[in-house]
Amino acid sequence: QKYPDLYPAEINNKETIITNLKKILDWCIKEEFLLPNLDLFSGEIWHTNYGLEILDIVYDYIVNKGLMCLSVTIPTNGTFFHNPKQIVEIQNRLDNFKAIQCPITISFSVDGKYVEDEARPLNDKTLVRDDAFYDRLFTFAKHNGYGFHPMLAACSAKDWVKNFDWWVTMLRKYDLPMDRLMLLEVRNNDWTEETI
8 A cells, every 4th residue: 555556456456366376376386396484465354255265275275286385474463353253264274274284373463452543543443453352362362372563653652661561461361471572663754753
């Protein structure tokens, strides 16, 4: 969304992306290319059937077509936690990949209770990231051994002391080690002396 020249609208459609994904995976098979890790950077599709379809395609290529892939990594803001059915669908796919010894690792790009709405407001105003949302998120992360990579942005820096305390509290509540939290700095040009 920030760089439309790099991603023109005519190539930003589901059919083209799926066709290109298959071409890349076919090439990997043809060249006997080993993927130590397949990173699926997608924007945010994991709350949709489109996201499930992408996972199913990769799974099919590994199981039925001979794609050599050792693991998959997905960064996501966890939009799928707003839909209990989608949580189950994602978990089923995680279990399927684990069964074929190609685990999926999800890193949650969730900023935290006290900065999320300011730093990254949701497009869909009917969705709410409340305590129940975070409980689903942390339960899922605990169950699967996942971590978090919140973004420290200039617009929310003033609230990060309280927000960091919240992270510590939540990690303790769910008995997760501190190394499951990795802060990333947003390197936009809006940092000022005050926000620094």
